[in-house]
Amino acid sequence: MASREPAYERQPVFVTHQDPVGRAEQNQIAQADLAPYGMADQVEQLWLLDQGNGTYALACIPFCVHGLALHDRVRLSDDGRWVTGLVEPSGHRALRMLWTPTTDHAQLTHRTARVKTEIATAGLLSEWRGRHVAIDLPPAIRPQPLLALMAQEVDAGQASWKWADTEPFAG
Structure with a gap:
């Protein structure tokens, strides 16, 4: 997976999670581009838990990104900055x-x-x-x-x- 850096016309607006439900000592944050959902120049920062096998489980409830929910397993770009795909839905x-x-x-x-x-x-x-x-x-x-x-x-x-x-x- 190549690094995927969206092109923004202006500084992106970040949708953040101040108190993610799955906050843990070893969370990681990655970004999801919101342009595909009609929110150009916006990015949601998602909290993740490393599953140890190259996948990460969502540790927050997404505010804006579509198709993801708490505990879903996702993969990241090579540089670890971007959520690039859903690996396994959690059923949530x-x-x-x-x-x-x-x-x-x-x-x-x-x-x-x-x-x-x-x-x-x-x-x-x-x-x-x-x-x-x-x-x-x-x-x-x-x-x-x-x-x-x-x-x-x-x-x-x-x-x-x-x-x-x-x-x-x-x-």
Whole structure:
């Protein structure tokens, strides 16, 4: 695998994970280009755990990259900077939600608190980045109350949501 450095028209914007759910002492960070998903000049930094066989397991829940989820095994470019392919899916799914911008911060706080409560009640892992949440759904888990609450937010025009696996990974 050759090193794959995307060409950017300007300095890339980095989507980072401040508190990855799989943070460990020996994590590695690699990047995923978000241009294939309509986010030119943006890069997501993904936390990884070395599997010791040339593959790495995702140690975070992707906010933007498609086709990847927590614990999926991936391969990296020769220089170790870029995620270049999915080796083996974990069976987990990532569900993402983004609240619409608002000047009513009390309302946004209330709405996000309700979702945080449902995530905790369902015993799920999540990562937050401002108005954006990425939720890990392990195999065979369908937390209906959380999904219903998220649908209410979307129906009210307060948020949008998307499964991360609606498009394949385009490494």
